[in-house]
Amino acid sequence: MGSQGGGPRATAPGQQLRALFYALPPGESSFRTVEEVPDYVEKSIPFFIAFIGLEFVVSWFQKRKLSGRINDGISSLSLGILSRLPDVLFRSVDLISYIYIWNNYRLFELPWDSPWTWYLTLVGVDFAYYCFHRISHEVNILWAAHQVHHSSEDYNLFTALRQSVLQKYTSWIFNLPMALFIPPSVFAVHLQFNLLYQFWIHTEVINKLGPLEWILNTPSHHRVHHGRNPYCIDKNYGGTLIIWDRIFGTFEAEDAKVVYGLTHPVNSFDPIMLQLRPLAHIWNTFWATPGFCNKLSVIFKGPGWGPGKPRLGLPEEIPVITGKEVLFNPYVPAYLNCYAVVHFVIIVDLYTELLGTVTMLSQGAILLRIGFIILSLTSFGLLMENRPKAGLLEIIRCLVFIGVYKLGHLRSQLSSLGYAYEVLFSLCAAFWVIQLMKRITSSEDKHH
Numbered sequence: 287m288g289s290q291g292g293g294p295r296a297t298a299p300g301q302q303l304r305a306l307f308y309a310l311p312p313g314e315s316s317f318r319t320v321e322e323v324p325d326y327v328e329k330s331i332p333f334f335i336a337f338i339g340l341e342f343v344v345s346w347f348q349k350r351k352l353s354g355r356i357n358d359g360i361s362s363l364s365l366g367i368l369s370r371l372p373d374v375l376f377r378s379v380d381l382i383s384y385i386y387i388w389n390n391y392r393l394f395e396l397p398w399d400s401p402w403t404w405y406l407t408l409v410g411v412d413f414a415y416y417c418f419h420r421i422s423h424e425v426n427i428l429w430a431a432h433q434v435h436h437s438s439e440d441y442n443l444f445t446a447l448r449q450s451v452l453q454k455y456t457s458w459i460f461n462l463p464m465a466l467f468i469p470p471s472v473f474a475v476h477l478q479f480n481l482l483y484q485f486w487i488h489t490e491v492i493n494k495l496g497p498l499e500w501i502l503n504t505p506s507h508h509r510v511h512h513g514r515n516p517y518c519i520d521k522n523y524g525g526t527l528i529i530w531d532r533i534f535g536t537f538e539a540e541d542a543k544v545v546y547g548l549t550h551p552v553n554s555f556d557p558i559m560l561q562l563r564p565l566a567h568i569w570n571t572f573w574a575t576p577g578f579c580n581k582l583s584v585i586f587k588g589p590g591w592g593p594g595k596p597r598l599g600l601p602e603e604i605p606v607i608t609g610k611e612v613l614f615n616p617y618v619p620a621y622l623n624c625y626a627v628v629h630f631v632i633i634v635d636l637y638t639e640l641l642g643t644v645t646m647l648s649q650g651a652i653l654l655r656i657g658f659i660i661l662s663l664t665s666f667g668l669l670m671e672n673r674p675k676a677g678l679l680e681i682i683r684c685l686v687f688i689g690v691y692k693l694g695h696l697r698s699q700l701s702s703l704g705y706a707y708e709v710l711f712s713l714c715a716a717f718w719v720i721q722l723m724k725r726i727t728s729s730e731d732k733h734h
Contacts, residue, residue: 294324302329308483308526312404315479317471320381326478328641334485338443344491345442353491355615356623357670359444360630361555364663365434366447367637368557369454371656374644380458384473387465398469404476407468408526411476414460415525420536423520424598428456429589430564437560439547439613441512446488451561483526484508494540503528506540513544516604545607553614556667558660616672625714626669632698632707633662639699654695658686677718677725684715 295317297305304310305326317323345353396403422432431452438445464473484503492505499506503524511522521538524530531537554560572584580593590599640647640655647655665683668676688711690696691704698704 295322297324297326297329302326303333305479306330306333306482306486308408308479310479312399312401315475316399316404317475318398320385320470320474323471323474323478326475326482330482330485331638334443334447337486341443341489341491348491353442353489354440354444355613356627357555357615357618358438358440359442360626360666360670361557361560362438362444362448363630363634364557364666365560366449367633367659368561368663369449369451371659372451372454374640374652374656379455380461380477381470381474383458384461384465385470387462388470391466393466395469396467396472398471403468403472407464407472407476408479410464410468411461411473411480412524412526413530414464415457415480416523416527416530416534418457418460419523419525420520420534422453422456423523424588425586426568426589426591427585428453430568431456433548433564433589434560436512436548437552439551441488441490441509441544441546443485443488445512446485480525488512499528500532501527501529507531507537509544509546510538510540512546514547514549514605515542515545515607516601517541518544519549519601519604520598542607543609545609545611549605551614554667555670557663559667616670618670618672622669622672626666628710629662629714630666632710633659635698635700635703636696639697642699643697651695654690658683658690658696661686674725677721681715681718681722684711684718687711688715 301310301314305315341353345351396406419432422428431450434450434453435445435448438448461473461477487503487505487508489505490509494506495502495504498504503522503526507522507524507528510518512518517538521536522528522531523536528537552560552563554563568584572581575581575584575593577593583591583593588598590603591597592599636655637659640652640659644652661679661683665676665679668679687696688708691708691711698707
């Protein structure tokens, strides 16, 4: 039923496509060891791109408008890449902790090649996700990490890739009870399938799915979860299955038009700001709140809590949706949008090359590449906000690229693009220097 040894087993494109919809049966996705389990998430990247393109086409035919914006799309993809960078350096904390419990404390061992084990793990992983997801909305310090995923004011397949760097370092705890009896290889498959399933439900182009709405998490159910309408708050936590919400009273059907995003929008495309600002808010609130118990409540009660309020805050304090909400959408010239898209594609190329060669690179080379990727994603965020300092950061970024590339520490997947990249970054550095000089001259003229 599964592979008997060696490294990760190859998956055919058809299998990979079905993995996105949790449609690979036990006979095609059971493995004896963790080492044999394919990296379904990494191999799904081409399908992510294809489905995002398809969503744009379908949205255009349905509504005569595209399903997303360049600034928000780049922001979501930047956060997705940022969230995966720690995995380049370290093995998944989910698997490390799970394997440790399995090796040292398991009570008994279910057969890895049994369909019953496979289906039990599907249910177990999804229930663990429901518990973690719900607590992530109800405990402020966990919400500070999870809110990154909710910070987009659009709802599309880009949003599915908008992930937190920090969330994975708390979610692992909820999976540990399964390590007492479910083999790590089975768990490793379902951990990925549960995540992949949640990709395609982040869309507005799919309406309700009939009887499936009673059992499965669907685009309609998940649109409610991403809404900031009062009726949407803290609803529909399920990952693959919606039955947990129906059982535990957190289900809400889609009704009034959903307005997406946070109740108090962050208004930023900077991926570092989006990751860290909620933590800074908790820090400031912690010190500003009197009383030791109240300080603990700032951390461990809901994000809407305050002294004298219920654990999850007061529902009447949730901002009312008027239908006149304005998206955070700073004006950026068309050429800057094109510039950002081209350079983002280059970063995706460099990131993909890093994933493919990481085992052959020194720790220093890996850190250098990760550093350049983070610098680039930050710069793109500032460009999309049309911030004055973005030009200076781009000069630094382009010069760093030229130097590091010439030294051989950055590589494209296609060696033929190396010279083209050097020329492009040289021209871009010159362009931003000219823009900076113009701004300085203009400022001096105004001063005189």
